[in-house]
Amino acid sequence: MDSNDPIHLRKEEVHRLVASSNLPKALKRSMDFVSDFSTDRSRIKEVIALNRKYSELQDQYQEGQVDESSYQKENNLLVFNLLELLDQV
Amino acid sequence: MEKQIHHLVSELKASIQEDPLQGAGALVEFAMENASDNKQVHQALVLKMNYMQSADQGKKEQLVADMLALADRFSSTSSGGGMAVAAVSSAQALQVVKKDDIVCEGRNINKVFRRGGFGLKDIDFCFRLGEITGVVGENGNGKTTLFRIAVGELAADSGVLHFPYIEGQAGVTTGNWERIKEHIAFIPQDIERWYGSVKDNLHYELAVHGILDKENLEEVEYIIYRLGLEKHQNKSWNQLSGGYKLRFALARALVWKPKLLVIDEPLANLDIKAQLIILNDLRDLANSYRYPLSIVISSQHLHEIENVSDRIIFLKEGNMIFNGRVDELGNERQENTFEFASDLSVEELERRLAGFEYYSLENTGLAYVIRTPLSITYQELFQIFLKAEIPIGYFRDISQSTKKLFV
Amino acid sequence: MSWIKKMTPTFIKRLDQKLLTKYPNVWRTKLHYILFFSLIVGNLVAYGLASIYPVAIDQIPSSGNFMALYFISCVFGGFILLYWGFTQFKFKLKDHRFGVQLMTFAIYSLGILSFSINIFVFQYRLTERVANVEETQTFMEDRSFVEKLDYFRYYAGNEMAFLDQSRKLQIAQIVGKYGFSLDDILREYDEAYYAYYEGELYQSFESVFSAKCMFNQLHHQINCYGFTSDIWKTHWGLTLIAMLLLPAMFFMLSYTSFAVISGVSFIHVVVLMAATMLFSMKIVSIENFYFALSVFVFAVVLFFRKNESGLNLLSFFFLLLAPGTLLIYIMNTHAIEMSITDFGTYVGLGFVLTTIAIKLLTIRTAKPKG
Numbered sequence: 001m002d003s004n005d006p007i008h009l010r011k012e013e014v015h016r017l018v019a020s021s022n023l024p025k026a027l028k029r030s031m032d033f034v035s036d037f038s039t040d041r042s043r044i045k046e047v048i049a050l051n052r053k054y055s056e057l058q059d060q061y062q063e064g065q066v067d068e069s070s071y072q073k074e075n076n077l078l079v080f081n082l083l084e085l086l087d088q089v
Numbered sequence: 090m091e092k093q094i095h096h097l098v099s100e101l102k103a104s105i106q107e108d109p110l111q112g113a114g115a116l117v118e119f120a121m122e123n124a125s126d127n128k129q130v131h132q133a134l135v136l137k138m139n140y141m142q143s144a145d146q147g148k149k150e151q152l153v154a155d156m157l158a159l160a161d162r163f164s165s166t167s168s169g170g171g172m173a174v175a176a177v178s179s180a181q182a183l184q185v186v187k188k189d190d191i192v193c194e195g196r197n198i199n200k201v202f203r204r205g206g207f208g209l210k211d212i213d214f215c216f217r218l219g220e221i222t223g224v225v226g227e228n229g230n231g232k233t234t235l236f237r238i239a240v241g242e243l244a245a246d247s248g249v250l251h252f253p254y255i256e257g258q259a260g261v262t263t264g265n266w267e268r269i270k271e272h273i274a275f276i277p278q279d280i281e282r283w284y285g286s287v288k289d290n291l292h293y294e295l296a297v298h299g300i301l302d303k304e305n306l307e308e309v310e311y312i313i314y315r316l317g318l319e320k321h322q323n324k325s326w327n328q329l330s331g332g333y334k335l336r337f338a339l340a341r342a343l344v345w346k347p348k349l350l351v352i353d354e355p356l357a358n359l360d361i362k363a364q365l366i367i368l369n370d371l372r373d374l375a376n377s378y379r380y381p382l383s384i385v386i387s388s389q390h391l392h393e394i395e396n397v398s399d400r401i402i403f404l405k406e407g408n409m410i411f412n413g414r415v416d417e418l419g420n421e422r423q424e425n426t427f428e429f430a431s432d433l434s435v436e437e438l439e440r441r442l443a444g445f446e447y448y449s450l451e452n453t454g455l456a457y458v459i460r461t462p463l464s465i466t467y468q469e470l471f472q473i474f475l476k477a478e479i480p481i482g483y484f485r486d487i488s489q490s491t492k493k494l495f496v
Numbered sequence: 497m498s499w500i501k502k503m504t505p506t507f508i509k510r511l512d513q514k515l516l517t518k519y520p521n522v523w524r525t526k527l528h529y530i531l532f533f534s535l536i537v538g539n540l541v542a543y544g545l546a547s548i549y550p551v552a553i554d555q556i557p558s559s560g561n562f563m564a565l566y567f568i569s570c571v572f573g574g575f576i577l578l579y580w581g582f583t584q585f586k587f588k589l590k591d592h593r594f595g596v597q598l599m600t601f602a603i604y605s606l607g608i609l610s611f612s613i614n615i616f617v618f619q620y621r622l623t624e625r626v627a628n629v630e631e632t633q634t635f636m637e638d639r640s641f642v643e644k645l646d647y648f649r650y651y652a653g654n655e656m657a658f659l660d661q662s663r664k665l666q667i668a669q670i671v672g673k674y675g676f677s678l679d680d681i682l683r684e685y686d687e688a689y690y691a692y693y694e695g696e697l698y699q700s701f702e703s704v705f706s707a708k709c710m711f712n713q714l715h716h717q718i719n720c721y722g723f724t725s726d727i728w729k730t731h732w733g734l735t736l737i738a739m740l741l742l743p744a745m746f747f748m749l750s751y752t753s754f755a756v757i758s759g760v761s762f763i764h765v766v767v768l769m770a771a772t773m774l775f776s777m778k779i780v781s782i783e784n785f786y787f788a789l790s791v792f793v794f795a796v797v798l799f800f801r802k803n804e805s806g807l808n809l810l811s812f813f814f815l816l817l818a819p820g821t822l823l824i825y826i827m828n829t830h831a832i833e834m835s836i837t838d839f840g841t842y843v844g845l846g847f848v849l850t851t852i853a854i855k856l857l858t859i860r861t862a863k864p865k866g
Contacts, residue, residue, distance in 0.1 A: 006378055015117070015121065018135070018138055019113075019117045019133075019134050019137045020141065021137075021138045023138070028315060028373070029373065031311065031314065032374075035311070036377055036379045036380075037378065048307075048311055076139065079131075079134070080135065083130075083131040083134065084131070087127050241864045245864075266863050266864070269862075284586035284587070285586060292520075293523070293524065295517075296518070296519075297520050301518050302517055302518060306517060
């Protein structure tokens with residue numbers, strides 16, 4: 001894989017943001033990634049849905065509607081889905 | 090090969106056991122380099138993320154065990170061929186806009202206001218796709234006038250203004266301002282009050298730009314989440330803080346994907362966190378691969394603007410003092426300039442710096458500015474201050490900053 | 497306003513969202529709300545209110561009642577119209593194509609016509625009920641009997657010595673049928689030389705007669721004319737003026753702020769007044785000259801306002817000039833009371849003038865100013 005390939009570089013950027021636990025930024029950059037590189041408009045919907053889910057999860061957690069372990073589980077699932085989505089683009 | 094992988098995995102495991110956080114980073118790097126399966130990369134990323142988020146010791150231990158287990162799996166499955174990517178790169182297949190295309194170019198722009206006699210004198214500028222141009226200068230030095238000319242609000246007295254990239258688009262002819270303005274967004278310093286909800290305004294803005302139906306709904310949702318407005322989408326003007334008003338103005342300007350975005354003093358009323366978010370977003374959006382845009386931004390926050398900009402224009406009394414790339418700032422300087430804060434008086438500072446060769450020492454009111462020969466570096470001057478026992482509140486090398494042009 | 501949202505049915509809300517993403521230039525006018533609340537709800541309410549308004553043979557609304565009700569409904573409708581107009585600057589008209597501008601103007605006119613129809617429906621239903629309080633032939637007989645009341649009153653002081661008692665009884669019976677007492681009428685006249693009841697009685701008869709005229713129930717009457725006809729004709733005259741003047745103002749609000757509209761409208765009114773004084777009355781006194789000059793100066797100041805271009809203000813001024821001129825013409829020719837045919841002619845003429853004004857407005861280019 002060409003390390004200067006924009007897709008590769010931008011995906012790696014998201015990976016690093018996830019690794020540094022900067023999920024809000026990772027989600028934003030994923031939106032940019034999908035918008036820039038996906039030819040399939042349904043991917044945009046998917047990435048928006050993930051953003052929505054993240055936003056809702058954060059709210060639920062802050063309001064104490066979900067416990068720590070469920071939050072962690074949901075959060076991880078969301079990140080896996082996000083990373084998978086990036087791979088599909 | 091297999092042996093080498095085994096060896097690397099052993100090193101990785103040792104690293105994880107020794108310093109789990111650093112080890113987690115190494116695990117991610119290793120996965121990105123060597124994993125044969127994308128899922129393993131994802132697992133490494135999530136493990137590191139969880140480790141960083143976790144405060145519970147028991148949980149951290151469990152995460153370390155998971156990291157070690159994942160490292161073990163690498164040795165049995167790794168191909169050493171790097172991260173497998175299912176999809177073939179489609180970047181080349183995409184119809185993308187060529188970056189560095191000139192969106193707006195002005196040559197010898199002159200504008201004199203009859204009242205007050207103030208004006209812009211022989212200004213040249215060039216705004217390119219994918220670039221951020223920072224326009225700095227003291228208040229009343231022509232920044233807003235320059236912006237209003239560039240966006241076609243104000244006519245220049247003389248000079249040439251054209252929009253090569255926009256005029257190259259289908260149906261846009263030179264001088265057809267109605268069509269040219271369809272590609273230009275301008276956010277003035279005082280954002281005009283709006284009515285209705287954030288969301289309705291975005292739908293309306295997009296619809297009047299001809300983006301209708303499903304696409305309209307999707308694009309609005311996209312920009313709402315992209316700019317973090319999701320919790321405020323149903324709010325009205327009165328319910329939003331200054332920072333969110335600006336974000337909304339940005340969303341409204343960006344939702345129809347203009348090619349030139351001009352923002353006058355956006356940072357003026359924002360706290361530091363909000364400034365950073367806005368500037369980061371602008372940087373990312375300018376760099377878009379499919380929809381790059383040229384952003385022109387003015388601000389008094391010099392360091393922030395320099396950090397985010399590719400080019401800087403410095404205006405003083407309507408004259409262009411500097412126009413070039415940020416990294417070219419101060420390239421031809423004859424001296425180094427440093428700014429520092431100290432409780433000492435000028436006389437006391439001069440006394441303590443006796444014997445040290447410098448050109449000038451000025452008190453700007455809030456700080457001191459010292460000009461030294463080029464041979465004096467940041468580190469050297471700092472050492473000299475320490476030796477001379479000069480108490481320092483802060484210290485900054487402004488030799489390659491527009492700040493130097495202000496003081 | 498939240499109460500409007502609560503009252504709005506789901507299908508209108510859905511339509512609102514549809515229009516927002518599909519026809520933004522229609523959405524911003526909120527025509528769908530106007531058509532729903534005025535054309536459907538408003539007309540039903542107007543018809544309903546006029547149907548339950550107390551009307552009976554002994555309780556006939558007088559011409560004064562009709563006028564008062566007309567005035568109240570105009571004020572009520574006017575407030576709603578003003579609110580609608582006020583909302584027009586919220587989402588500015590950003591499409592400067594001539595067709596879109598003309599459509600916007602037409603939408604405003606349509607909305608105003610819709611309000612006018614609400615008022616008309618109320619008046620129509622009420623008039624219809626009044627026309628049917630009594631069978632036509634009986635009413636005309638009653639009317640001719642009662643017209644002789646003057647004769648009885650003349651002899652009231654003589655204890656009706658010369659009166660035919662049987663006719664008196666008959667009249668008392670008729671007057672009683674319409675909710676009045678002949679004794680009261682005569683006593684009132686006797687004691688106070690004051691004819692309140694009598695006036696009321698005549699007004700009631702006038703109401704029914706006028707209403708019957710409007711519904712063509714009096715084919716044989718040569719001078720079949722009454723105040724109802726006057727109200728209706730005035731109504732269409734006022735509707736015409738509203739349909740031309742108000743859209744022009746709403747249209748301007750779609751482009752600019754309330755302050756500018758107020759300024760331009762003020763100048764406009766004053767200029768028209770000055771023009772009327774100077775040219776219609778053919779008196780050019782120093783006061784009038786001073787008046788006109790001050791208006792001119794004020795106009796110049798406003799034209800060079802910082803936030804609004806002079807060209808815009810000039811365009812707005814011309815936009816108001818068209819219906820304004822027509823208004824002056826109508827008032828001078830006393831054509832404010834107009835039949836539905838006149839109404840159609842003037843609407844057509846007004847729209848031609850307004851179209852020209854809008855065309856002038858669209859000539860504005862996006863060229864940089866200054």
